[in-house]
Amino acid sequence: MNNPNSLARLSPLPRAFYRRHTSTVARELLGKLLLRRLDNALLVGRIVETEAYLAEDDAACHAARGRTPRTEVMFGEAGFAYVYAIHAKWCCNVVTQRAGAGCAVLLRAVEPLHGIEFMRTHRNKQKLLDLTRGPARLCAAFAIDRELNGHDLTTRDALWITNDPKPPTATPAIEAGPRVGVSSAQHHPLRFSIADHRFVSLPRRVRLPDASS
DNA sequence: CTACCGATTGACT
DNA sequence: GTCAATCGGTAGA
Numbered sequence: 033m034n035n036p037n038s039l040a041r042l043s044p045l046p047r048a049f050y051r052r053h054t055s056t057v058a059r060e061l062l063g064k065l066l067l068r069r070l071d072n073a074l075l076v077g078r079i080v081e082t083e084a085y086l087a088e089d090d091a092a093c094h095a096a097r098g099r100t101p102r103t104e105v106m107f108g109e110a111g112f113a114y115v116y117a118i119h120a121k122w123c124c125n126v127v128t129q130r131a132g133a134g135c136a137v138l139l140r141a142v143e144p145l146h147g148i149e150f151m152r153t154h155r156n157k158q159k160l161l162d163l164t165r166g167p168a169r170l171c172a173a174f175a176i177d178r179e180l181n182g183h184d185l186t187t188r189d190a191l192w193i194t195n196d197p198k199p200p201t202a203t204p205a206i207e208a209g210p211r212v213g214v215s216s217a218q219h220h221p222l223r224f225s226i227a228d229h230r231f232v233s234l235p236r237r238v239r240l241p242d243a244s245s
Numbered sequence: 246c247t248a249c250c251g252a253t254t255g256a257c258t
Numbered sequence: 259g260t261c262a263a264t265c266g267g268t269a270g271a
Contacts, residue, residue, distance in 0.1 A: 094267095097268090118251055119251060119264060120253085168254065213251080
């Protein structure tokens, strides 16, 4: 297991990573490490579940109804955090593609790796499985709120994402299915997760047919 | 200003 | 499985 100090020295994913198509970014974020630096703690989690919200023909995307004060960050440069409130809780996205496109990837679940006691305190929950499984739960555990809206994820400041230097398996299978809590575009598999991972949030997952079959 | 909604969660049967 | 608390964002008067 890497120690947190060495993980904190790894290079953040570059902006080019985020400038690609939203579905590609959503899939490739699986297995990456989310890092959060606070005054008195360094938190690390492995991203195990994401959802894509597209720039085109996606009524569920917040940007679909045009620019508002809330969605301004989504229409900006890729690689910045878009943090929004839902049901009095915070959720964290990463902005993708091109400035002006209006699309992002929602971080739905991580596996806690470091700073677990801080997460327990911040979530006021003891059970490991409940700490970061779900978009608002992971934000509470990582102390992510509106202060990080518009934060640049390509520096080692406050919040960023890196490659895992020691991935647990060579190439984990990826599952895909309809997005959670979204009625539109149910036919598109825009929710992605690491197959059979215990930290993936609840509703049923569907294994995508293998490309070779 | 008020009214309504929601990319959720946690408590409960 | 069901259900409602909770509050920021948004639209509209």
